[in-house]
Amino acid sequence: MTTTVTHAPAVAHTVEPDIVCADLVRIFTTEAVEVQALQGLSLVVERGELVAVVGASGSGKSTLLSILSGLDTPTAGVARVADRDLLTLSRRERVRFRRECVGFVWQQTSRNLLPYLTAAENVAAVLAITGSVRGAARAERVGALLDLLEVSHCADRRPAEMSGGEQQRVAIAVGIANEPRVLLADEPTGELDDETSAHVLEAMRVVNREIGITTLIVTHDPAVSEHVARTVQIRDGRTATEVLRSTRTDEDGAEHDVAEEYAVLDKVGRLQLPDDFVTTLDLRQRVRLALEPDHVGVWPGHRREASADPAPVVAGGTSHDGDVTDAPATPDSPTEEER
CATH class of the missing domain: 3.40.50.300 (P-loop containing nucleotide triphosphate hydrolases)
Incomplete structure (x- = not known):
């Protein structure tokens, strides 16, 4: 990637x-x-x-x-x-x-569902608290939500009688009950x-x-x-x-899932270099920059053997923790060894 x-x-x-x-x-x-x-x-x-x-x-x-x-x-x-x-x-x-x-779905079932209520009663309890839906309309909404989450068969079951996946799907129904x-x-x-x-x-x-x-x-x-x-x-x-992530169609009509990773710039132009970039290129303390027509090259700034074909990484200059800010390119050649 x-x-x-x-x-x-x-x-x-x-x-x-x-x-x-x-x-x-x-x-x-x-x-x-x-x-x-x-x-x-x-x-x-x-x-x-x-x-x-x-x-x-x-x-x-x-x-x-x-x-x-x-x-x-x-x-x-x-x-x-x-x-x-x-x-x-x-x-x-x-x-x-x-x-x-806001609605919530937590990791622990104990935070999502009341153990002494059935799935249907847990969803209905949320609607009862606000009183936004009453009577037959409340029962209809409970049923619709359980159907949407494919747990209508759990309507009369308590959490202890459901699998972990069923519990979490009921929890989603509870979380969205009040729209x-x-x-x-x-x-x-x-x-x-x-x-x-x-x-x-x-x-x-x-x-x-x-x-x-x-x-x-x-x-x-x-x-x-x-x-x-x-x-x-x-x-x-x-x-x-x-x-x-997106789905793209190639020239033969076949669909492919594509994942593209982006570094995030903040409003003053800083970004964090990915850990694998920092480790692979042994970046620390400072880096050297070169501004090219369509990209900014980044090279290790400490003394090391120069690469015969250094590969540019991303834009910016770096601080001790790997954060990068916009900066002008250095006048030195990217392949010249730091002295």
Whole structure:
């Protein structure tokens, strides 16, 4: 997979994105120790998109989900979900936001379903809390949701009588019962085997496609990216790369799934070089740049034997942690050994 750097073409949208994060910072302080979980993260999810956010443990993805769900408040930056400014919501507004604007699917069944209620009763309970749907209409909606998620056979079963995949599909029905603008899923397949995970992810794709609910899946599992059109990778509390998947038809009429990886530029032109680039080229402390007509070449800046045919990587100059900023090209030849 080739990583490229590009500015996406401007697209006119008639509606506001459902998720907007800009320069998002979250700092935790415990016993005089500061931990910066988010370090200026930016993310935009358009209405109706299905996006996976992938990152290793400690990357900041769980902190991001807590903020987007209204369970936590950022230290600084912009966080908007379903046209609500999450930094200014009062306690009462925050409760209403979680009840009406976002739905949740958690990894643990105990957080999704009440163990003493059947599948149908769990879905109906959500509708009863808000009173938005009553009587026969409530029963009809419960049945329609269970049918959509292909778990109508579980209507009269309690969670302990269902498989893990059935529990998660019922949990999706619970999460979308009140027709939220955004569905947030935290490791929804974390406790499932590969085959069951694929079925649950397909159920989320069906919900996204049939109902149009904006869906954000947060996970540590890179395999989830194969089930969504857009995957955002978080590293060190910031968005690092994006993978866009599409289906293309070749000249023989055959369809092929194509995945393209992009490094993400922030608003001041910085980007994070992928780990494998840094490791393969032994990039550290500083790099050397050369501006070409259609690309920017990047070479190791420390003393090393010059490559006979150095390959350019991506745009920018780098800091100690691999972050890259726009900078003019060096006048030296890229193949000249650093002295």
